[in-house]
Amino acid sequence: xxxxxxxxxxxxxxxxxxxxxxxxxxxxxxxxxxxxxxxxxxxxxxxxxxxxxxxxxxxxxxxxxxxxxxxxxxxxxxxxxxxxxxxxxxxxxxxxxxxxxxxxxxxxxxxxxxxxxxxxxxxxxxxxxxxxxxxxxxxxxxxxxxxxxxxxxxxxxxxxxxxxxxxxxxxxxxxxxxxxxxxxxxxxxxxxxxxxxxxxxxxxxxxxxxxxxxxxx
Amino acid sequence: xxxxxxxxxxxxxxxxxxxxxxxxxxxxxxxxxxxxxxxxxxxxxxxxxxxxxxxxxxxxxxxxxxxxxxxxxxxxxxxxxxxxxxxxxxxxxxxxxxxxxxxxxxxxxxxxxxxxxxxxxxxxxxxxxx
Numbered sequence: 001x002x003x004x005x006x007x008x009x010x011x012x013x014x015x016x017x018x019x020x021x022x023x024x025x026x027x028x029x030x031x032x033x034x035x036x037x038x039x040x041x042x043x044x045x046x047x048x049x050x051x052x053x054x055x056x057x058x059x060x061x062x063x064x065x066x067x068x069x070x071x072x073x074x075x076x077x078x079x080x081x082x083x084x085x086x087x088x089x090x091x092x093x094x095x096x097x098x099x100x101x102x103x104x105x106x107x108x109x110x111x112x113x114x115x116x117x118x119x120x121x122x123x124x125x126x127x128x129x130x131x132x133x134x135x136x137x138x139x140x141x142x143x144x145x146x147x148x149x150x151x152x153x154x155x156x157x158x159x160x161x162x163x164x165x166x167x168x169x170x171x172x173x174x175x176x177x178x179x180x181x182x183x184x185x186x187x188x189x190x191x192x193x194x195x196x197x198x199x200x201x202x203x204x205x206x207x208x209x210x211x212x213x214x215x216x217x
Numbered sequence: 218x219x220x221x222x223x224x225x226x227x228x229x230x231x232x233x234x235x236x237x238x239x240x241x242x243x244x245x246x247x248x249x250x251x252x253x254x255x256x257x258x259x260x261x262x263x264x265x266x267x268x269x270x271x272x273x274x275x276x277x278x279x280x281x282x283x284x285x286x287x288x289x290x291x292x293x294x295x296x297x298x299x300x301x302x303x304x305x306x307x308x309x310x311x312x313x314x315x316x317x318x319x320x321x322x323x324x325x326x327x328x329x330x331x332x333x334x335x336x337x338x339x340x341x342x343x344x345x346x347x
Binding site for chain 2: 033036041051055066067073074075076077078080084095096097099103104105180181183184185187188198201202
C-alpha cells in the first residue's frame with residue numbers, strides 16, 4: 001500500500017495519461033471501423049440505385065445500345081481523377097494516404113480547369129455524439145463533413161462533359177441513363193470517403209498493434 | 218499496414234476497376250475511364266468467360282501501376298483471388314471490395330476487416346493491458 005502511494009506520488013499522472021492515450025487510440029480505431037461499415041452500407045444502396053437505373057435505361061433503349069461492346073477504346077484520359085496526399089496522425093512516422101476526387105476535369109485551350117471536391121475524413125470532423133443511422137444512402141452527407149468545392153468550370157461545362165461521356169450510347173439517351181450516371185458519380189464520392197476511412201482505420205490499427213507489443217514486451 | 222512502404226503523392230491518379238459489366242459501365246459513365254497510348258485500360262470487365270489467371274494478372278498490373286490510386290474490385294471476384302488480395306499490404310493503391318448486383322457485400326470476407334478482426338478475439342487490447 002505504501003509502495004503504491006510512493007509510486008503514484010512519483011508518477012502521479014504518467015500511467016493515467018498512458019491509459020488515456022491508449023483508450024483514445026482504441027476509440028479512434030473503433031470509430032473508423034464503424035464509419036467504414038456504415039459507408040459501405042451507404043455505397044451498397046447507391047450502387048443498387050445505379051444498377052436499377054441502368055437496367056431501366058437498358059429496358060427503354062434496348063440491350064444493344066447499352067453494352068460494354070460500345071465502350072470507347074480510343075486513347076482518352078479520365079475526366080474524373082483522384083489525388084493522393086500524405087496525411088499524418090500523431091507521430092510523423094505514422095503517415096497514411098489521404099484521397100480526394102477531381103470530377104470532370106478538362107483542359108481546354110491549354111488552360112487547365114477543374115472542379116475539386118475534397119471530402120475530409122468523417123472521423124476528423126464528427127466530434128459530436130450524434131447517432132449514426134445505418135442503411136442511409138445519404139450517410140456521408142449527414143455528417144459534418146468539410147467540403148471545399150472550388151469550381152473553376154461552370155455547370156454547363158460539367159454537363160458537356162457528362163454528355164460527352166454518354167455519347168458512346170448514342171445522341172439521344174434515356175433520362176434513366178442520366179440518372180444512373182449521377183448515381184455512379186455519387187458512388188464515387190462514397191468511395192473516396194471509404195478510401196480515407198480505410199486508411200485511417202489501418203493507421204489506428206497499426207498504432208494499436210505497436211501498443212500491444214509494448215505491453216507484452 | 219498504414220505507413221508501410223512509401224506513399225506516392227499524385228495529383229491526377231486513376232481509379233482501376235475489376236468488376237462486372239454493369240458496374241464498370243456505370244463508373245465509366247462517371248468519367249473514370251482511361252485508355253493510354255498502348256491501348257491499356259484501367260478496367261477489366263469480368264464475365265463468365267474470364268479466367269482466374271486474367272483476373273490475377275489484372276490485379277497485379279493495377280496494383281503495380283504508379284498512376285492508380287484506388288482499385289475497386291467486386292467482392293465475389295476478390296474471393297476468386299482471395300490469397301492475392303489478402304497478401305497485398307501497400308497503402309497505395311487502396312483496394313476496396315465492393316458489392317455487385319448478385320452478390321451483396323459481406324464484411325466477413327473483406328480483407329481489411331479480416332486483418333483487424335483478431336483485435337476482438339480473446340487477446341484483445343483490453344485483456345493484454347490488464
